[in-house]
Amino acid sequence: MTGGPVQVEVSGVVVDGSQDALVRLVEAQVASRTSAGDAEVWGPEAREEAAVRLAWTTLPATSRPLVDELVALRDELRAEGVDRVVLAGMGGSSLAPEVVCAAHGVPLVTLDATDPGQVRAALVELDRTVVVVSSKSGGTVETDSQRRIFEEAFTAAGIDPRTRVVVVTDPGSPLETVATEAGYRAVFRADPHVGGRYSALTAFGLVPSALAGADVGQLLDEALSAVEVCATDSPDNPALRLGAAFAGVQGSTGLRDKLVLVDSPGSGLPGLGNWVEQLVAESTGKQGHGVLPVVVGPDAPEATGLLPDAVRVAVSAGSADASAAGDVEVRVTGPLGAQMLVWEHATAAAGFLLGINPFDQPDVETAKNAARGLLEKTPEPTPARFVDRGVDVVADEDTLPEGTAEDLDAAVDATLAHLDATDGRGYVAVMVYLDRLAHADLAQVRDALAARTGRPVTFGWGPRFLHSTGQLHKGGPAVGVFVQVVGDLAEDLDVPGREFSLGRLKAAQAAGDADVLRGLGRPVLTLRVDGTDGLAAVAASLGRSAADPVAGAR
Template identity: 35%
Template structure:
């Protein structure tokens, strides 16, 4: 890792010296919770979630068991794997799937982490159901989305295989979760029990990440070996002169406290989805008590003049692999005085060590802030609001009617606290609230398609170019289990644009009074209510029945609205 911090370097060096004087690394490995918080109850919480520190060692012993399971699955004739979960249960498998080329003996893999009925239907139609292994991944065993996915596909397999449906299902969950008994009752092929002291966003190197990785054909033994190498470098086995996790974490924390709190990730195309994992790890861990680091992933890299003074740029790429365009842009940003961090890997198997480096760094940055990195106190707000709405659905058969839109134009309805006579007026009034150091967050409760992705990127580009704001974008409800914590618990610097759509091709959930589309609508409405409860600035755009057409209408009204 190289760090070019310019005017901030002295403060970073001083904080590293302070931490070393306090024997931070030794105390860290002794799980000394006073590094983060002083309240005894909070310290107990910290200690109870530090099992990730040595989980790579534990998982080394589990490699033969996992590899034998993979051979059993192949021998049974399975041709595809679908991982179903939310947040920490699926982020690492997404990164593995997109960052590695599937080996010749690996199984094709899909990941389902949205209640969007269009996406559920896409996966159902794309895989050979009878020959597909479904992994239902839920740490608590009570997370609503993976349980809904499991119920739906178990019902479909019952229709095909009757009492043998369970042969197509695997559970990954914590010991003692209610899901264990349910999986046993349904005859699941295998139940992998993870570790209660490993939180979801710190679970990439546990069964949650490694079982899908092994099925995909990745050498999990080598990945763990490299992770343990990083553990050693970070002081797991005794004193070290330089601790790469500590140095990265201190830099992130000091820079954020100096106002450089937008951690902007620049990567080659093959690592695009690394941002999803980093978003959850960093935002959910640090975004609380009005503090935090906002990861910015997938944003187009621009010339220095477009950016405010709130950025830190981190380039993650590969040694010896050309990525000239990105590297040239990052060099220009560094030349212009923006702090730049560069991490170069040898090959994708180095992700094992990088997962661990970033986990340490996130915990260290949280120590700079003086917060507990292992809880997520504000995530529950959206869940509680959604649960209340789902009770209304079960009692009345539909979601309650909400407020009237301020404007409806070209089939798009605009819901917000500001006013205007038409779409451009409303957009202008909404974005007029932006201040330097703010960010735009796009919450897309839509089916992901190339055209939708292109429109979201265009929306980000225009706002970035005209207002010089950092822009983030996430598909709902995925982000509720990651950056959703930062949105409510972090600093009040966000402008939130929620995009919703009708679901003409909805899917009913078996044994329930509601559909995937209704569930998703309730999650969107629940999160919007939670944002309102925290007095966040919001704009909901209901795009009608055609998301792509609705987005084009919004983009047509946007340029005039952003002119200053």
């Protein structure tokens, strides 16, 4: 056990396996140097980026002046009958507020989607709605589209949109210019020396959470209690222990580079795994290295069976139900604010151990550029290899050689068989471009696929995952097998002032991501559905239990 507000308990093979890594971190003074803003920690190639990305270490104190301002704005809005908060944001702009609000038991509508049905479903109760438009760069296409759609909806409802839009962005961004010229209700300028996925304790995390009713003062107090211990070069530093545990343990197949995050009911920190997923995946997945976070429930195959290349971690706020996580190697216990700071320091330490820059995300940009190019050209959809049960099956020759499969089930089997070439280190990524609220049941195929293949399986909703595991898919170890599910199951929605609709945007994002993955030689199977029958067929095919596991199952 460690001291301080966050306890990190390590057991099993991870105890001895992480000792060398922990000694390296202590001897290199990674904790104190990170806290002091030393950009040299991660080597010369990371120096320039790190020099402008380390302000997150002081946020528990520097963000404090925001609290009173946010409480005043929340009270002002509620006095006007405005108590429903919609957050238009992606990745680091949405995941932290989602976790904070869930932990504090307050409602927040998170709109991190380009699916027309999901966006349209948020256009309700406008008389009591304020929209927080959150984008660090100020040019995020999803967020800009959502802002435009809500502006039009407010106007149509007889509501002045200027009174109902709150903006969070970096100083000097295009969004700041738009917000200032439009005269929006409030504009919060975040610290530009904090990267998106490390921004939980900046205005990006605090503004929507506070307006929704979360006690962000308490959150900062919790984080402040962990500042000193996170800066200490000691084996008892919980952040160093955690970073060494998930990025420094060698197993029978090499580095244990899968981080199984067991999200248990009763943990007191619902959804924290989704925030950690982005933080770790986008920070470590590059230059052929990376740690793949796999968020699962306590009964998932990855949580109940030991994988030779994975470390299982359970998080909790310290509740009595934390033991529901089962047999894990690492337990992290402590309040949310303190855990966020500890996980950030642990991820920075993991970058040191892996020899990579934990603050850039080069492959996220490649997918964005590919989507932008497809959106501008609007090419015809890639022809299907064949159609089965209302599903267009799309794959290149490398993924699905001619004659390999003539029906949906055979195509899925043949794609999963690529795991055989990964020497027991592979994983399956299911990437779904559909309304994640209306079709949430589809996520149940994750456990079935994990049981069937004997390998870790991630399940991501697009384009949400592009700002998270999308970086690791392309920049991390080339051992992933990818199944993409796309479809138009809702009436399209135009984006005011743009030449594209949400449906076209979503299609371009899916196609761009698949093109980049295929260009890197990754196996990608795309399943296109245009109705509920096709979606049911996909769910049945992915979720079936094969009598004989596919080739390569471990």
